[in-house]
Each structure stands twice: as C-alpha cells, then as structure tokens.
Amino acid sequence: xxxxxxxxxIIMPMRNAAPYxxxxxxxxxxxxxxxxxxxxxxxxxTDRSRSVVETVGDDRIRLLExxxxxxxxxxxxxxxxxRGELIMRCDADDLYxxxxxxxxxxxxxxxxxxxxxxxxxxAMNSQGRSRLRFGTAPEPGEITDELRDGVxxxxxxxxxxxxxxxxxxxxxRPFFVTAEDIDLQYRLGEACRxxxxxxxxxxxxxxxxxxxxxxxxxxxxxxxxxxxxxxxQRRMRGNDDLQLGVPPYLAASQGGxxxxxxxxxxxxxxxxxxxxxxxxxxxxxxxAFQGALASPASFDGWRNLAAVLVKTAVHGIxxxx
Numbered sequence: 367x368x369x370x371x372x373x374x375x376i377i378m379p380m381r382n383a384a385p386y387x388x389x390x391x392x393x394x395x396x397x398x399x400x401x402x403x404x405x406x407x408x409x410x411x412t413d414r415s416r417s418v419v420e421t422v423g424d425d426r427i428r429l430l431e432x433x434x435x436x437x438x439x440x441x442x443x444x445x446x447x448x449r450g451e452l453i454m455r456c457d458a459d460d461l462y463x464x465x466x467x468x469x470x471x472x473x474x475x476x477x478x479x480x481x482x483x484x485x486x487x488x489a490m491n492s493q494g495r496s497r498l499r500f501g502t503a504p505e506p507g508e509i510t511d512e513l514r515d516g517v518x519x520x521x522x523x524x525x526x527x528x529x530x531x532x533x534x535x536x537x538x539r540p541f542f543v544t545a546e547d548i549d550l551q552y553r554l555g556e557a558c559r560x561x562x563x564x565x566x567x568x569x570x571x572x573x574x575x576x577x578x579x580x581x582x583x584x585x586x587x588x589x590x591x592x593x594x595x596x597x598x599q600r601r602m603r604g605n606d607d608l609q610l611g612v613p614p615y616l617a618a619s620q621g622g623x624x625x626x627x628x629x630x631x632x633x634x635x636x637x638x639x640x641x642x643x644x645x646x647x648x649x650x651x652x653x654a655f656q657g658a659l660a661s662p663a664s665f666d667g668w669r670n671l672a673a674v675l676v677k678t679a680v681h682g683i684x685x686x687x
Contacts, residue, residue: 370401371401371449371450372401372402372403372426372449372450373400373401373402373450373451373452373471374400374401374402374403374450374451374452374453374454374467374471374526375402375403375404375405375444375448375449375450375452375453375454375529376394376402376403376404376405376453376454376455376456376467377405377407377441377444377445377448377453377454377455377456378390378391378394378404378405378406378407378444378455378456378457378458379407379409379432379437379440379441379444379455379457379458380406380407380408380409380411380415380419380432380458381408381409381410381411381415381432381440381458382411382412382413382415383411383413383415383457383458383459384411384413384414384415384418385459386458386459386460386571387406387415387418387419387458387459388418388419388421388422389461390456390457390458390459390460390461391404391406391419391422391424391427392422393456393461393462393463393464393569394456394462394467395422395424395426395427396464397467397468399468400467400468400471402426402450402467403426403427403428403448403449403450404424404426404427404428404456405428405430405444405447405448406419406427406428406429406430406458407430407431407432407440407441407443407444408429408430408431408432409432409433409434409437409440410432410434415458416429428447430443430444430447435540436540436543437538437543437544437546438537438538438539438540438541438542438546439540441455441537441538441546442536442537442538442540445532445533445537446537448529450529451528451529452470452471452474452526452527452528452529453526453527453528453529453532454467454470454523454525454526454527455522455523455525455547456523456568457523459571460523460568460569460570460571461490461568461569461571462567462568462569463566463567463568463569466485466565466566466567466568467526469563469565470483470485470526470563470567471526473561473563474526474528477561479559480508480558480559480560480561481527481528481531481554481557481558481559481560482525482526482527482528482531482554482558482559482560482561483525483526483560483561483562483563484509484520484522484524484525484526484560484561484562484563484567485520485524485562485563485564485565485566485567485568486499486500486502486520486524486564486565486566486567487499487500487502487520487521487523487524487566487567487568487569487570488500488566488568488569488570489569489570489571489572490569490570490571490572491571491572492571492572499566500520502519502520502562502564503519503562503564504564505564506561506562506563506564507561507562508559508560508561508562509555509560509561509562510555510558510559510560511555512555513551513552513554513555513556513560514552514555514556514597514601516552516594516597516598518548518551518552519562520562520567521547521568521570522547522548522550522551523547523568523570524567524568525551525554527554528558531554531557531558532554534557535550535553535554535557537550538550539608541592541608541613542589542592542593543585543589544585544586544589545586545589545590545592545593546589548590548593548594549592549593549596549597552593552594552596552597556600585616588614588616589616592608592613592614595607595614596608651675654671654675655671658671
C-alpha cells in the first residue's frame, strides 16, 4: 500500500439520514492519526442527505450511488469500492466514540494472526441522549469459537476486519433484508480468528426511521432465525440452504413496524433491574426514570418506575441521584 492510500475504509450506507449523517461523519473524521476514507453509499435518499454529506467538504469522503436493493447490497457496493487494508462500517445515523479507529488499527497491526477485532457498544435515543451500554462481556478474549457456535455478543459496526477476509466472503448476503450483519459475523468466525475488546466502540441510535423500526418485528425474527439456522447447517454439512439455492420463504402477515420509543423503553427497563440486582440502586432509579420518559404515554414505563421506587424504599436505600 502506498503512503497516500487509506489504511482504513469505513463503509457508510445511507438512506434519508439528513438529521444525523453530519454528526456521524464528524465522529469519524476527527481521526487524524490514521489514513482513512469514508465511502458513503447513498441508497436512494429523498431528503437532504446528499447535500449534507457534500457540505462537509472533506476529501476523505467518497459519495457513491447505491444499487437501491437493500442494506446488504449497499454495503457490498461500498466494499467493492474500498481501497483500505482494514474495513469498518458506520451507519449514517450512528456514531464512533473518540479513539476507536486508532485503537483497533494498532491492535490489528500487532496481531497479524487475527482477521478481525470488535468491541462493546451502546444505544442512545434519537437526540443522542439516554446512552445505555449493552451488557457485553467485561473481559477481552478470542470469540472465534463463540461465533462458530452461533453466538454473537456485539454489533457488527464495532468490527474492524481485514479487507481480504471480507472480500473473500463476498461481503453481506442480499437475501437478508435485516440481520445481514449477524449472518456476516457468523461467517467471519468461520473465515478468520476474531478478538473481542471491551472498550466502547460504537453508539447505536434508536429512532423510528431506522431500518430496525421500519420492519415488522416478525420480519426481524425471521431473518435472525435464518442467520442462526444457516450457521448450524454450515457446521453440520458444510453448506447452508442459501448456498444450495433453496432459501426459506418469509410468509406475509399482518402487523406494523415496531416503535423506537418502545424499543428504548424496553432497554431501559431491562437496565433498571440489571442495576438493581447488582446493588446499584441509584443507577436503577436513573434508568427507570429515563424509561418512563422514553415513552411517556406508555403505562409500562411508569409502572416500572413505581416498582423500583417501592423496592428501594422498602429496603431503606432510596438515595439522591
């Protein structure tokens, strides 16, 4: 690789992300110690997303037209255009924490036997507040065998992957309308060694216009199940049904997309009781209060807040937060 070529290529699929993409790019471009390019794939935006990207005016950005065939195809279009030795992904509505890029690059430079490294991640609401770290393992370690057993512990956007590995896998598989990143994690575990480091590596924004909340919950469940089933099939017989040309069929059903507010509230309710079990009572109260405010019209959040208030009061441990 020449001195002027990027060491890292960051793929950013984008569709109607005008409120967020400028901040997403800023979180990447703050890195100045590593040569990088950001390959933005505009996959049919009808809002001001393209003009926001163009306004940034950084020559490390390349804005490409996407194939408009789904998130997996958009990712693959970016992968084909990447020039870096390492590949990362950042969705256009999310953020990288400071120092993530340089830290992962340095680790892969020193550990040539590994094809990828990943990290912890956190969720945030549409305004970038109520940041909630997911309960990923606190200790570093190799997770290759986990992935081969069909277990994922983090988000694909926390990964840094050697380009030759990803290109050998031919990127994501367009069959997956969603969960293409879970399927890709499993296949990475079959193609190379993967390390997990617990430092925060990604901030995932929960909002109603994200692909997660534009899809029906049953669609997400179907593709999640497919990723796990395919992984078992490859382990047992060498090929999965998708590779054999006999993919399963997603039946039509009634029902609408899930709510980002309900999603965030559910995460905060879960965090409430995780903190309570750990004896972090002020943290439990904080999470419960945030959960109630995440969807104020929902009775569930207020009921959860009342429950944790009662439990802490009974034990005489209500504290100022």
